[in-house]
Amino acid sequence: MECLMDEKDHEIMQILQNGFPLESEPFKVIGDKLWIDEHAVISRIVRLIQNGVIRYVGPFFDSRKLGYKGCLAAIDVPQERIDEVAEVINRFDEVTHNYLRDGSPNMWFTLITNSSERQQEILNTIKAETGIKDIMLFSSKKYFKVKVDL
Amino acid sequence: MENLDAKTKNILKQLQNNFKLETKPFKRIANEVGCTEEEVIETIDNCCNNGIIKRIGAAVKPQNAGYSANALTAWKVPPEKIHEVGTELAEIKEVSHCYDRECPKGWDYNLFVMIHGRSKEELEEIIKNISERFDLKEYKVFNTVRELKKTSMKYF
Numbered sequence: 001m002e003c004l005m006d007e008k009d010h011e012i013m014q015i016l017q018n019g020f021p022l023e024s025e026p027f028k029v030i031g032d033k034l035w036i037d038e039h040a041v042i043s044r045i046v047r048l049i050q051n052g053v054i055r056y057v058g059p060f061f062d063s064r065k066l067g068y069k070g071c072l073a074a075i076d077v078p079q080e081r082i083d084e085v086a087e088v089i090n091r092f093d094e095v096t097h098n099y100l101r102d103g104s105p106n107m108w109f110t111l112i113t114n115s116s117e118r119q120q121e122i123l124n125t126i127k128a129e130t131g132i133k134d135i136m137l138f139s140s141k142k143y144f145k146v147k148v149d150l
Numbered sequence: 151m152e153n154l155d156a157k158t159k160n161i162l163k164q165l166q167n168n169f170k171l172e173t174k175p176f177k178r179i180a181n182e183v184g185c186t187e188e189e190v191i192e193t194i195d196n197c198c199n200n201g202i203i204k205r206i207g208a209a210v211k212p213q214n215a216g217y218s219a220n221a222l223t224a225w226k227v228p229p230e231k232i233h234e235v236g237t238e239l240a241e242i243k244e245v246s247h248c249y250d251r252e253c254p255k256g257w258d259y260n261l262f263v264m265i266h267g268r269s270k271e272e273l274e275e276i277i278k279n280i281s282e283r284f285d286l287k288e289y290k291v292f293n294t295v296r297e298l299k300k301t302s303m304k305y306f
Contacts, residue, residue, distance in 0.1 A: 013208065020206035022191050025173055042171050056209040056302060058169045065202045066305050072251060072262065090299040098299035101222060101292035108222060108292065112303045138251040138262065145240035145248040
């Protein structure tokens with residue numbers, strides 16, 4: 001997949017990762033740095049999205065500063081029930097990430113809620129609907145890094 | 151959240167839901183909110199400075215940027231070392247997420263680190279290097295098998 005990106009694409013990615021220009025014409029500012037025009041910048045970003053390199057362009061909010069609490073949760077699901085249990089878990093908007101992993105527990109998801117009542121409500125629903133009573137919870141104490149700058 | 155005035159909330163809502171790849175993205179937001187483009191940029195800048203907005207930018211799919219081997223790793227780090235280890239791990243390019251977390255009873259692996267490698271071998275090498283560099287012998291590796299969901303939270 002690396003071949004989908006040329007040097008200019010990498011430079012655009014770098015700028016997108018490290019500080020979007022807060023200017024009236026931000027893509028022009030990016031283009032000026034790379035000696036291409038703003039429409040070329042935009043069409044390259046659109047192509048990176050279409051190719052699946054980029055998932056999203058926009059703001060990243062600090063959930064804690066907005067009164068939300070993030071939590072990592074893990075649940076051990078039998079192989080034959082993976083899809084069914086994932087469907088129950090993924091139904092909640094507050095579940096933003098969910099990954100199947102090797103080892104035990106094998107299903108890891110994140111939960112972002114603005115009250116512990118809501119968090120408990122979601123976990124109780126998952127337990128009730130899946131019949132799996134044991135969900136491990138790892139709430140965040142401190143984050144050192146949240147950024148994918150590959 | 152309660153500290154935000156109505157205009158700021160409105161601007162952030164538009165920024166979350168209506169940020170477009172176009173020549174003047176902030177102008178569109180200003181038109182929606184009914185204020186000037188300068189006010190939009192200033193409000194966003196303030197929110198970047200006070201940390202409500204971590205950044206504006208792109209979310210990449212690591213597997214599509216050439217990183218095919220991804221793992222959640224959990225490390226048993228003594229509390230007195232956690233700041234040093236966490237801060238230094240954050241500097242590693244292949245580390246995307248690094249969190250100190252509360253753990254349930256019976257689970258001793260408090261530092262959660264998401265690591266990405268271009269191959270299984272590279273991933274294992276990075277893990278081994280971390281283990282040796284910080285003298286951390288107890289850790290768990292949960293390799294990513296399949297993405298089941300990945301979205302962004304809608305706060306507004």
